[in-house]
Amino acid sequence: MAINQTLNFSPGVADYWQLGKPRVVLVMLVCALVGMLLAEPQLPDPGRMIIALLGIGLVSMGAAAFNHLLDQRFDRLMARTRKRPLVQSRISPWQAALYAALLSVTGLWLLAEWINELTAWLTAAALLGYALVYTAFLKHATPQNITIGGLAGAAPPLLGWTAISGSVDGNALLLVMIIFAWTPSHFWALAIYRCEEYRQAGVPMLPVTHGLAFTRLQVWLYAWVTLATSLLPYVFGLSGLVYLLLISVLNLRWLWLNYAVYQHQGKKLMRASQRAFWFSIRYILYCFLFLLIDHFIAL
Ligand code: HEM
Numbered sequence: 001m002a003i004n005q006t007l008n009f010s011p012g013v014a015d016y017w018q019l020g021k022p023r024v025v026l027v028m029l030v031c032a033l034v035g036m037l038l039a040e041p042q043l044p045d046p047g048r049m050i051i052a053l054l055g056i057g058l059v060s061m062g063a064a065a066f067n068h069l070l071d072q073r074f075d076r077l078m079a080r081t082r083k084r085p086l087v088q089s090r091i092s093p094w095q096a097a098l099y100a101a102l103l104s105v106t107g108l109w110l111l112a113e114w115i116n117e118l119t120a121w122l123t124a125a126a127l128l129g130y131a132l133v134y135t136a137f138l139k140h141a142t143p144q145n146i147t148i149g150g151l152a153g154a155a156p157p158l159l160g161w162t163a164i165s166g167s168v169d170g171n172a173l174l175l176v177m178i179i180f181a182w183t184p185s186h187f188w189a190l191a192i193y194r195c196e197e198y199r200q201a202g203v204p205m206l207p208v209t210h211g212l213a214f215t216r217l218q219v220w221l222y223a224w225v226t227l228a229t230s231l232l233p234y235v236f237g238l239s240g241l242v243y244l245l246l247i248s249v250l251n252l253r254w255l256w257l258n259y260a261v262y263q264h265q266g267k268k269l270m271r272a273s274q275r276a277f278w279f280s281i282r283y284i285l286y287c288f289l290f291l292l293i294d295h296f297i298a299l
């Protein structure tokens with residue numbers, strides 16, 4: 001009876017939607033959109049932007065679904081991920097695999113056919129980087145998993161840029177570097193307050209392997225690396241004084257919250273790391289919004 005029940009998969013739309021990590025992908029699409037809008041002085045063709053966003057979004061959601069598929073046995077062991085559709089047997093592994101493949105292939109086809117081959121190849125590399133290199137290897141092999149794996153998550157502004165310009169530009173790489181530098185503070189803040197879950201699941205995240213004190217220091221140091229990287233668009237002339245002013249104010253809050261992570265221990269540390277994690281998402285969104293505001297003011 002129990003076996004029949006677990007085999008009787010009847011996923012709803014919400015389950016498939018959840019497999020694609022829609023909120024993470026939405027923020028990535030904002031970053032990709034900013035990459036598109038900064039690629040040229042004039043406004044890009046809206047149709048082209050919509051197809052490119054659709055392509056990048058579908059592949060990103062496909063990558064996220066592969067991540068759910070490959071990580072089921074770890075997701076089962078953590079409170080944060082225990083309710084996921086595959087863990088709860090609302091979706092079968094075959095349904096998830098088919099869905100992930102369908103999204104990825106459709107997205108890549110859209111990019112190759114309607115945008116350009118370069119963007120399709122780079123998006124395919126990000127897909128492999130996240131779904132295979134990060135999820136299947138790095139995540140379970142080394143506490144530096146996210147510093148290396150973060151490159152895939154940092155790709156969207158470059159993908160947006162190449163979708164419009166057709167070539168890799170140094171300025172696009174600056175935008176990639178911002179997300180790349182931001183990822184460790186973003187993730188390790190979460191890893192601090194989820195440390196025990198990662199330990200139980202046997203995932204070698206930094207606070208598990210090197211302890212809370214070392215991770216707190218890394219969060220704080222990477223906050224400074226993020227700050228320095230966030231100034232590069234101004235230093236290299238991609239953005240002007242408006243961006244510099246806005247990002248400086250944001251950086252003050254960023255430093256303050258990450259310093260709290262560095263400074264506190266015990267219950268206060270748990271609260272500080274939660275606040276820093278949720279602020280990190282606003283940080284990356286505002287940073288890209290400021291780049292856009294500056295770009296349009298300068299025109
Ligand atoms: C390898 C790189 C990354 C890792 C390891 C990582 C890790 C995580 C984790 C574990 C969560 C789940 C938090 C929870 O369930 O409570 C999360 C949430 C989130 N991340 Fe990241 N992240 C990475 C890169 C990114 C990137 C590049 C972006 C966007 C540009 C991003 C945006 C978000 C957002 C928006 C959420 C909130 C999702 C929600 O509320 O459902 N992350 N991240």
Ligand SMILES: CC(C)=CCC/C(C)=C/CC/C(C)=C/COP(=O)(O)OP(=O)(O)O
Pocket residue numbers: 021024025028056059060061063064067071081123126127130135139152153155156
């Ligand atoms: C084409 C392209 C741009 C691909 C990138 C796709 C993508 C959705 C990256 C997300 C990064 C992320 C949330 C990592 C956390 O994974 P985790 O497995 O450590 O977190 P979890 O435990 O919540 O699953």
